[in-house]
Amino acid sequence: MPESEFSIIDHYFHRSGAERPDVTLGIGDDAALLRVPDGQELVVTVDTLVAGVHFPVDTPPAAIGHKALAVNLSDLAAMGATPAWVTLALTLPTADTDWLAAFAEGLFALAAAHGVQLVGGDTTHGPLSITVQAMGLVPAGRALRRAGAREGDAILVTGYLGDAALALKRGAAAVSALRARLDMPHPRVAAGEALRELASSAIDLSDGLLADLGHIVRASAVGAELWVDALPRSDAFRQTVEREQPDWHGLPLTGGDDYELCVTLAPERIETARARLAELGLPLTEVGRIRAGQGIHCRHEDGREHQPTSKGYEHFVT
Ligand code: ADP
Numbered sequence: 064m065p066e067s068e069f070s071i072i073d074h075y076f077h078r079s080g081a082e083r084p085d086v087t088l089g090i091g092d093d094a095a096l097l098r099v100p101d102g103q104e105l106v107v108t109v110d111t112l113v114a115g116v117h118f119p120v121d122t123p124p125a126a127i128g129h130k131a132l133a134v135n136l137s138d139l140a141a142m143g144a145t146p147a148w149v150t151l152a153l154t155l156p157t158a159d160t161d162w163l164a165a166f167a168e169g170l171f172a173l174a175a176a177h178g179v180q181l182v183g184g185d186t187t188h189g190p191l192s193i194t195v196q197a198m199g200l201v202p203a204g205r206a207l208r209r210a211g212a213r214e215g216d217a218i219l220v221t222g223y224l225g226d227a228a229l230a231l232k233r234g235a236a237a238v239s240a241l242r243a244r245l246d247m248p249h250p251r252v253a254a255g256e257a258l259r260e261l262a263s264s265a266i267d268l269s270d271g272l273l274a275d276l277g278h279i280v281r282a283s284a285v286g287a288e289l290w291v292d293a294l295p296r297s298d299a300f301r302q303t304v305e306r307e308q309p310d311w312h313g314l315p316l317t318g319g320d321d322y323e324l325c326v327t328l329a330p331e332r333i334e335t336a337r338a339r340l341a342e343l344g345l346p347l348t349e350v351g352r353i354r355a356g357q358g359i360h361c362r363h364e365d366g367r368e369h370q371p372t373s374k375g376y377e378h379f380v381t
């Protein structure tokens with residue numbers, strides 16, 4: 064049964080996830096009213112997901128709802144911010160009630176897990192596209208940035224790399240543990256908060272480590288040495304790829320869609336950082352060092368240079 068724009072909003076999006084005391088006015092007026100506490104800075108990010116570009120067209124709608132929010136919370140995590148509010152601009156080809164219910168379920172489950180409230184949005188008719196804007200808070204002056212890495216800093220990544228890219232490559236043949244990493248990434252919000260006072264720079268890994276670390280070195284005016292054999296891989300990744308393929312490095316290096324964090328920090332802080340992430344059940348792996356100069360040099364354990372086969376994901380590049 065087709066529904067109007069207003070009944071879609073009422074039905075699926077008016078319940079707003081968390082009910083936060085800092086929301087003066089949420090969904091239902093021309094705009095939302097939100098209170099930023101003294102001493103905090105507002106951190107704002109927006110990301111669009113287009114069907115067939117950012118997720119395979121056969122992705123379950125609950126996963127689309129989850130991922131649309133997750134990629135934005137991942138950007139807040141990379142700033143060391145605590146998520147607070149989101150808005151949602153939804154363009155739909157049809158008002159499919161089953162699709163909408165599942166989409167909202169996926170989105171609100173993740174919102175509730177992070178204490179985030181949906182405070183507004185826009186609903187229009189057209190090719191499927193989902194835009195989420197996420198807003199978070201960080202103590203003033205304390206946000207992590209891409210700039211700030213210093214010569215001698217260690218380069219570390221949370222979790223495991225390459226799973227999502229492997230799932231995409233395998234398609235229907237991907238085991239569920241890999242497919243879940245593509246469809247339902249877990250934004251590393253708690254890790255970003257835990258590393259905020261320790262890291263010199265940070266970025267979240269959406270386009271592949273090589274491309275994203277490239278943003279850190281350029282913003283920080285430094286170079287980097289990357290130890291490709293140290294890139295952390297999950298059991299599922301090792302079982303699927305590594306036994307067959309001695310050159311498995313491409314996916315963790317340039318595959319993208321990992322939504323892990325990459326941070327730099329002074330080597331004497333590694334143990335503290337690792338202990339904090341262990342409390343969250345997350346590995347933190349050293350994958351290289353910041354060096355003077357520019358660019359990223361990839362090396363094997365035995366010192367041989369590694370020549371990456373691609374740079375990472377870029378839109379408008381074929
Ligand atoms: P306006 O025409 O003034 O922009 P809308 O009719 O687009 O207002 O939206 C009415 C209210 O519903 C607003 O508070 C808006 O933020 C909210 N809203 C619209 N679409 C969504 C959505 N997909 N998710 C959450 N809130 C939405």
Ligand code: MG
Binds near residue numbers: 184185186
């Ligand atoms: Mg509107």
